[in-house]
């Protein structure tokens with residue numbers, strides 16, 4: 043998603059030179075009012091060639107609006123500055139939302155080519171706005187006098203957020219410092235792109251051809267995927283292993299060939315660290331030095347201090363506190379599990395010590411022995427349509443909203459489905475687009491985004507919310523069946539979707555998911571809890587052929603299996619998060635030798651030798667491909683503390699749909715967007731600060747060892 047007032051990652055001070063595209067306006071569906079139901083984008087009429095002229099027009103409109111605000115002769119006030127900024131850029135938001143939906147969910151070479159051009163133009167457009175000293179002067183004046191301004195609490199929050207965004211972009215710096223900042227941003231953008239390209243390069247350069255004997259232990263669907271991967275690379279008729287994460291993890295879990303597991307594992311953890319042209323170590327050193335310099339220019343001692351000031355955690359110390367609290371029990375559990383895995387190896391007559399490439403394999407064996415459960419057994423009970431119904435039903439019971447499918451809304455692909463969402467009084471609330479199936483035109487992963495955000499600045503605007511997933515279609519006309527992970531993903535993204543659909547704020551830049559990175563996963567991760575509740579599964583997890591409910595013992599085994607191997611998963615995550623924090627709190631000079639730094643930090647925390655970091659530095663795209671998650675990788679766990687603790691409120695009420703608790707959840711969390719401070723929002727909902735014990739319990743890290 044484009045950022046509304048985000049800092050652009052590239053710097054370009056050239057004045058806006060957008061060309062006018064009026065001549066084509068009446069022929070360009072992006073530039074005329076939409077006559078569709080609920081003014082939804084007319085996807086059936088859109089062509090790639092419509093986008094560049096529409097963007098040119100949108101940039102020009104927005105630049106003119108911002109110039110008018112900047113040079114308004116009237117004394118700055120909230121309405122002529124902050125509200126006026128909120129009103130600006132309507133066309134840009136509209137065109138961007140449609141364009142980025144297509145880039146991610148249904149692209150083609152023409153769209154991707156336009157994307158390259160648009161990202162450069164986007165940077166050129168935003169940079170002079172975010173560094174505009176005169177505009178910032180107006181905002182800073184209002185901010186300084188805010189105590190006497192009689193603003194509502196939402197207006198006050200908007201003023202704070204607007205001021206902070208401009209301030210943190212460097213709008214208040216001296217011209218000289220701004221110039222240096224622009225150079226740094228430009229260099230960082232370049233380095234981040236190189237980092238990703240190197241990583242991709244090392245991944246693309248490596249393949250392992252699998253003979254029949256090499257496939258021992260691999261499932262039929264895995265081998266089919268390995269053949270498809272070979273075909274994609276022009277070696278049809280063979281099967282190959284590549285270094286994509288899901289492929290590697292599946293291989294390490296199921297391949298009977300210890301020698302090949304070692305080979306694959308070693309190649310995977312060496313990505314970006316091979317001493318070849320794709321080596322990322324020098325890039326990391328330069329990135330860390332530049333981040334430190336930019337933080338200092340903005341008045342912070344370290345990049346982490348800069349980054350975390352604008353988060354819920356606020357300080358590096360608070361992040362470290364959480365991670366260390368989780369680290370100790372997770373490590374203890376992992377060490378206990380390690381001993382059990384070793385015992386299993388010995389019992390099988392294996393005469394070797396457990397190595398990192400053995401962990402997933404023996405853990406899976408142990409899981410099958412202990413829980414007697416594999417994902418295949420539950421899939422027939424998790425039909426996609428039933429799980430969509432379950433997600434909707436939980437929302438109806440919690441928040442009173444209802445869903446009716448609409449067939450008359452234009453969509454970007456025939457597989458996309460649309461539902462109209464109405465509130466408890468039957469009033470129109472939102473449209474929800476579900477795009478569930480994998481296809482070559484879609485990037486991997488799952489996400490929520492919007493075509494239009496809720497706001498009521500000039501009359502109520504209902505949101506258009508999207509969920510995109512990559513589930514496999516059912517074969518031969520059979521319904522699509524989900525794995526337990528897929529079902530969880532469906533609820534996760536739907537939780538983000540509710541954050542967008544239930545939003546009830548005045549200003550567009552505070553709408554829905556416009557919240558801190560370490561808060562945004564709360565509504566999504568929290569929603570996952572309902573999916574794994576017996577009350578919900580018993581009703582909706584029905585066999586797709588017989589309609590039989592999920593048998594009780596399978597349900598119990600499924601729930602037990604969820605807690606399995608959580609010591610390992612927590613250790614690989616927390617160690618990466620701690621390393622991210624150390625990279626950005628210690629002086630950049632300390633990590634000049636990246637490998638030595640990594641080793642020393644892992645020794646400090648007592649990293650078990652049999653477990654690897656989830657992301658070693660040279661492949662840690664979250665923190666080095668761009669800066670969104672730099673010293674922010676902890677965010678997932680920060681949100682998880684809250685979601686586990688938040689669900690506790692329903693458990694304490696003795697009803698997972700308790701109306702009073704659900705009302706607070708709606709008012710304080712799902713509908714308030716960025717209009718209140720997230721900590722205050724959480725405390726309003728829960729009556730106190732979150733406690734990490736709920737997270738440890740959910741991951742099974744407070745249980746007696748062996749209880750898994």
Ligand SMILES: [Zn+2]
Pocket residue numbers: 534538563566
């Ligand atoms: Zn999420």
